[in-house]
Amino acid sequence: MTDADRIRLAGRADFEAIAAWVREDATVLDLGCGDGLLLRYLTQARRARGYGVEIVDERVIACVRNGVNVIQTDLERGLSDFDAASFDYVILSQTLQAVRHTEQILMDMLRVGREVIVTFPNFGHWRGRLQIAFGGHMPVFGSLPYQWYDTPNVHLFTIRDFDRFCADRGIGVLERVVLSDGEPVRFMPNLFGSLAVYRLQKRRLLGKL
Amino acid sequence: LNAPVDTPAAPRSVGAVTPSRMSFDAPLKLKSGASVARYELMYETYGTLNAAKSNAVLVPHALNASHHVAGYYADDPRNVGWWDNMIGPGKPLDTERFFVVGVNNLGGCFGSTGPSSTDPETGRPYGSRFPVVTVEDWVNAQARLADRLGIQRFAAVMGGSLGAMQALQWAISYPDRVGHALVIAAAPKLSAQNIAFNEVARQAITTDPDFHGGDYYAHGVVPRRGLRLARMIGHITYLSDDAMMEKFGRSLRAADIGYHFDIDFEVESYLRYQGDKFSTYFDANTYLLITRALDYFDPARDYGDDLAAALSRALAKFLVVSFTSDWRFSPARSREIVKALLDNRLDVSYAEIDAPHGHDAFLMDDPRYFELVRACFENVARAMA
Numbered sequence: 001m002t003d004a005d006r007i008r009l010a011g012r013a014d015f016e017a018i019a020a021w022v023r024e025d026a027t028v029l030d031l032g033c034g035d036g037l038l039l040r041y042l043t044q045a046r047r048a049r050g051y052g053v054e055i056v057d058e059r060v061i062a063c064v065r066n067g068v069n070v071i072q073t074d075l076e077r078g079l080s081d082f083d084a085a086s087f088d089y090v091i092l093s094q095t096l097q098a099v100r101h102t103e104q105i106l107m108d109m110l111r112v113g114r115e116v117i118v119t120f121p122n123f124g125h126w127r128g129r130l131q132i133a134f135g136g137h138m139p140v141f142g143s144l145p146y147q148w149y150d151t152p153n154v155h156l157f158t159i160r161d162f163d164r165f166c167a168d169r170g171i172g173v174l175e176r177v178v179l180s181d182g183e184p185v186r187f188m189p190n191l192f193g194s195l196a197v198y199r200l201q202k203r204r205l206l207g208k209l
Numbered sequence: 210l211n212a213p214v215d216t217p218a219a220p221r222s223v224g225a226v227t228p229s230r231m232s233f234d235a236p237l238k239l240k241s242g243a244s245v246a247r248y249e250l251m252y253e254t255y256g257t258l259n260a261a262k263s264n265a266v267l268v269p270h271a272l273n274a275s276h277h278v279a280g281y282y283a284d285d286p287r288n289v290g291w292w293d294n295m296i297g298p299g300k301p302l303d304t305e306r307f308f309v310v311g312v313n314n315l316g317g318c319f320g321s322t323g324p325s326s327t328d329p330e331t332g333r334p335y336g337s338r339f340p341v342v343t344v345e346d347w348v349n350a351q352a353r354l355a356d357r358l359g360i361q362r363f364a365a366v367m368g369g370s371l372g373a374m375q376a377l378q379w380a381i382s383y384p385d386r387v388g389h390a391l392v393i394a395a396a397p398k399l400s401a402q403n404i405a406f407n408e409v410a411r412q413a414i415t416t417d418p419d420f421h422g423g424d425y426y427a428h429g430v431v432p433r434r435g436l437r438l439a440r441m442i443g444h445i446t447y448l449s450d451d452a453m454m455e456k457f458g459r460s461l462r463a464a465d466i467g468y469h470f471d472i473d474f475e476v477e478s479y480l481r482y483q484g485d486k487f488s489t490y491f492d493a494n495t496y497l498l499i500t501r502a503l504d505y506f507d508p509a510r511d512y513g514d515d516l517a518a519a520l521s522r523a524l525a526k527f528l529v530v531s532f533t534s535d536w537r538f539s540p541a542r543s544r545e546i547v548k549a550l551l552d553n554r555l556d557v558s559y560a561e562i563d564a565p566h567g568h569d570a571f572l573m574d575d576p577r578y579f580e581l582v583r584a585c586f587e588n589v590a591r592a593m594a
Contacts, residue, residue, distance in 0.1 A: 067588045
């Protein structure tokens with residue numbers, strides 16, 4: 001079984017979308033890297049030079065076992081140990097909704113990375129809307145599998161919310177892919193997409209492109 | 210992804226071990242400009258060096274320790290190696306897989322040439338004439354030992370505290386001779402406070418009337434009071450406030466306080482016991498030398514105080530580990546090392562173990578810490594294969 005197979009098995013369709021964007025030989029900082037699966041994939045598929053950031057002991061140990069570079073630190077403490085523009089990409093996959101200091105972390109990522117890739121579950125998916133509107137309960141489906149009482153998610157938002165956030169903060173959206181069951185969604189993505197993948201940059205640099 | 214290896218056999222001791230001695234006749238030039246004409250190093254090895262000689266791991270010692278890293282002596286079974294919990298068959302550094310080398314550093318007092326050894330030129334102990342040695346000098350001496358053992362390249366160099374500084378120095382001095390460097394509870398250089406503690410320890414020794422300018426051997430005495438104090442102050446810095454409180458609290462030896470200056474509190478008793486014990490086996494001049502080597506350790510100094518520049522030569526893969534309650538070499542000091550390695554885009558992983566014991570945590574059993582080291586050595590083994 002290849003790592004690509006395992007990624008599909010792990011249900012991380014966003015990993016392939018991310019890998020498609022990452023240039024060969026790029027330097028990557030993966031925040032909340034888990035056991036290092038994405039970094040290993042990027043190392044193999046893109047010859048990336050990567051480092052993960054993780055807080056949970058067991059995951060740090062798993063990274064070390066997997067031969068993935070990992071720095072144990074609390075994301076919520078910020079990225080002050082990392083210099084500005086010191087990585088080609090800073091990645092945060094399916095974690096933005098689970099951090100407390102969302103805005104601060106995103107801004108810090110844009111400082112450290114020349115580009116930022118974030119992925120998040122879309123709270124605006126029709127299933128969620130139906131469940132709230134007609135079921136009268138908090139949405140529970142594919143990319144948002146948790147009950148209200150056991151969810152690690154503290155900030156739930158939609159694709160539209162995130163677009164507005166980026167526009168208000170002067171964050172340039174370089175590219176966006178919205179997925180549903182691993183397939184791209186082009187028609188009404190905020191309604192039919194369950195997982196959003198964004199490539200971002202500080203607007204100030206965008207002018208040069 | 211790699212699953213944990215099959216459950217290894219239950220960890221056990223390497224068993225009875227025998228130290229060896231290696232003599233070196235070529236002069237060793239020291240960083241200070243002085244040189245040592247001839248010297249001997251005591252060392253121990255555990256496990257078997259493979260045919261390719263690719264499975265050797267060097268474990269340099271910290272301030273108070275020696276070449277006796279693991280196992281015990283047949284004639285003294287209670288004399289167990291200082292990192293026996295970490296090293297042995299089935300242990301995180303598995304001697305079924307790796308050939309582990311422990312060495313008593315130059316200037317030491319456990320059989321390697323040091324201030325208490327006889328100077329062949331005078332027929333008397335070196336004493337005050339023994340030159341100041343540095344971490345770089347130790348590493349150079351260790352490299353010669355490796356040459357003689359036929360080890361061109363260490364699969365890993367692993368150390369804690371001052372031992373970690375040697376691991377770091379190995380990666381700088383001999384980049385192509387180190388596969389992995391495990392840098393545990395380290396600092397890239399001492400802080401003013403660290404040096405201050407060392408200076409108090411040295412003053413305790415050198416102001417002891419029995420010190421005789423370092424040539425106490427001729428007088429048939431040792432500066433025991435000074436050594437005791439040095440050990441006591443050192444010991445305080447190895448433990449966290451919480452660990453001390455947990456271990457001793459304000460417990461009294463007697464039923465009530467005695468309104469005197471003799472021992473009232475358990476912690477006083479403990480420190481005196483540690484000091485007394487230490488002063489019976491450790492050489493005062495060696496203590497001076499080793500604390501000075503700590504003070505002088507600063508690989509960035511030769512590179513315009515730029516640690517990243519100092520480490521730019523390194524090729525090793527690094528594992529840096531710190532302990533949250535270590536105030537002697539706090540996690541922030543380890544992060545300085547990590548930052549410099551990151552700046553060079555070297556392979557580095559960093560773990561911050563939430564442990565209550567203070568600096569001494571690097572010697573303690575801790576499941577997460579041990580699992581981490583075990584995981585690292587699985588990778589070392591893979592890189593070797």
